[in-house]
Amino acid sequence: MFEARGLMVFYENMLALNNVSLSCGEGQIVGVFGANSAGKSTLMYTLAGIMLDIQKKEAMAGGERITIRGALSFLGRDVMQLKPAKRAEAGIVLCPERRRIFPESSVMENLRIGGYLAKPKEATETLDYVMTIFPALVKLENRLGGFLSGGEQQMLAIGRALMAQPRLLLLDEPLLGLSPAIQYWLAKSILDIRNQRGTSIIVAEQYARPIMPIIDYGYILENGSAVVEGTKEELLDNPDVKAAYFGTN
Amino acid sequence: MDILIYGIINSVSLALMALGFTLVYGISRLPNFAHGALYVTAGYICWQLLHRLGLPYPLAGLLALAIMALAGAAMYQLILVRVRGMAISEIIASYAIGLAILEGLRWGGLKGATVILPPFATGSVGILGVTVDLQRLLVVLLGALLVGGLWLFVNHTRLGLALKGMAQDERAALTLGIDSDRMAVVAMALGSAFAGAAALVLLPLGNIVVEAGYNVLIMAVAVCIVGGLGSWTGAIMAAFIIGFAQILTVVLLGPHYQVVVAILAIILTLIWRPSGLFGRQKELEERV
Numbered sequence: 001m002f003e004a005r006g007l008m009v010f011y012e013n014m015l016a017l018n019n020v021s022l023s024c025g026e027g028q029i030v031g032v033f034g035a036n037s038a039g040k041s042t043l044m045y046t047l048a049g050i051m052l053d054i055q056k057k058e059a060m061a062g063g064e065r066i067t068i069r070g071a072l073s074f075l076g077r078d079v080m081q082l083k084p085a086k087r088a089e090a091g092i093v094l095c096p097e098r099r100r101i102f103p104e105s106s107v108m109e110n111l112r113i114g115g116y117l118a119k120p121k122e123a124t125e126t127l128d129y130v131m132t133i134f135p136a137l138v139k140l141e142n143r144l145g146g147f148l149s150g151g152e153q154q155m156l157a158i159g160r161a162l163m164a165q166p167r168l169l170l171l172d173e174p175l176l177g178l179s180p181a182i183q184y185w186l187a188k189s190i191l192d193i194r195n196q197r198g199t200s201i202i203v204a205e206q207y208a209r210p211i212m213p214i215i216d217y218g219y220i221l222e223n224g225s226a227v228v229e230g231t232k233e234e235l236l237d238n239p240d241v242k243a244a245y246f247g248t249n
Numbered sequence: 250m251d252i253l254i255y256g257i258i259n260s261v262s263l264a265l266m267a268l269g270f271t272l273v274y275g276i277s278r279l280p281n282f283a284h285g286a287l288y289v290t291a292g293y294i295c296w297q298l299l300h301r302l303g304l305p306y307p308l309a310g311l312l313a314l315a316i317m318a319l320a321g322a323a324m325y326q327l328i329l330v331r332v333r334g335m336a337i338s339e340i341i342a343s344y345a346i347g348l349a350i351l352e353g354l355r356w357g358g359l360k361g362a363t364v365i366l367p368p369f370a371t372g373s374v375g376i377l378g379v380t381v382d383l384q385r386l387l388v389v390l391l392g393a394l395l396v397g398g399l400w401l402f403v404n405h406t407r408l409g410l411a412l413k414g415m416a417q418d419e420r421a422a423l424t425l426g427i428d429s430d431r432m433a434v435v436a437m438a439l440g441s442a443f444a445g446a447a448a449l450v451l452l453p454l455g456n457i458v459v460e461a462g463y464n465v466l467i468m469a470v471a472v473c474i475v476g477g478l479g480s481w482t483g484a485i486m487a488a489f490i491i492g493f494a495q496i497l498t499v500v501l502l503g504p505h506y507q508v509v510v511a512i513l514a515i516i517l518t519l520i521w522r523p524s525g526l527f528g529r530q531k532e533l534e535e536r537v
Contacts, residue, residue, distance in 0.1 A: 048424060050424065053420070053423060057334050060333060060334050060335065061335060084423040084424065085423055085426050085427060085428035088423075088424060088426030089426050093425070094424040095424070096424055100418050100420060100424075102417040102418055103417060103418075104417055105414070105417065109413070112410055113410045113411065113413065113422075113427075114425050116414070116425055116426055116427050160425065161424070161425070163425075
């Protein structure tokens, strides 16, 4: 359904993504694991098309020269050159790193802005759905986004992304800064979203432990390259992965 | 009582002048220094439509607004889009456009007391013992109407909400399918139409002169800086503060201090509260 082949991203001469290929089937959850600066966010930005926007802005301001290479196909369509807004329209929606909640809008307004691409009927339906999977948001409806806790912000960010009617949801570090209990609860919510709505999901995370159980397939990113890939079982059996992500041998 | 009523009228006039500027800046962080020129152009176009084509006043007004909206959109699409993200270039480019328009109009013969838009309403009424002419009352009415309409638009329409999202976090808006360039065009069109609307109600109070363009720009910038750049509520509050301060100086010192008040307000704000009275974004960032 979604396939990336040979993605390369350079900041000037620094290689941020080195020949990364990955794919995600219909209704799959795919995990991308890696430490800080392994290239996870660059990868997610490239998949969502935000990289094109960053590239344009840098070029205009005379900043870093960014080069993007590779092929992306989504539902049989070449989306590599699609601008970010068009990619979201096609169904690839990114829930960005650090959430990027609209701080001066209420929770409800954040969700309504998220429903920009949705038809009125879809928006009402999705709003109900978001409130069922994240009931904590109901009470916070009128709270400003900037005054939410990390966990609440993450729920809102995922909810807002769902409002854009994704076929493929990209989650960039959804567990960042959350307590372990909430991390596991959120991982389960991600699984629920896939099971209940059939949304394909790619999740980039450095905390592999809570995410590993819910994925169908996973990649390990190191220094911009996908060094190991496999199903959940294959990754869990790999001694290097075990050592690096689970602290056991 | 004079001070109260004329203070309100003056404040609303300032708010009208600033609304378009703060709208564009708030949404796309684009300081549109051609704002004053757009204001004068709207009046001039309306006058041309009235006198050359002999259109009825309401039609000429609406047509002028539509032309302004198109002109604003075109200005963004053709010129400003090329310098996006470079603040200094944006200011220089938009100010250059403004200069070209204003001085072009002067060169084309816009001077003296010949170009006058007739007021929509003549006559006057007494309010609390103060005589106010109807056109000035209309200014207050239209000001309230525009602010109310804008509020409804940004809070209750899909496009308005998208603009609000874009104003707060461009990248987050992009991930939700909100196209930043398209929104900037919409913002410029709206902002220009607002400049035009302000011109159509305020200009009948005097002649259409080139200097009004520069004056309006200074007032708009003053209101936006005092209120906090990009904050709409801040701009309206600031319009009232500066508006009343101006009327007070008119009563107590004489009519020549209006611009001084505006510039003084800019300087004082920049010294004491550089993010403006309602620079809420910054405050939030500090707290989080």
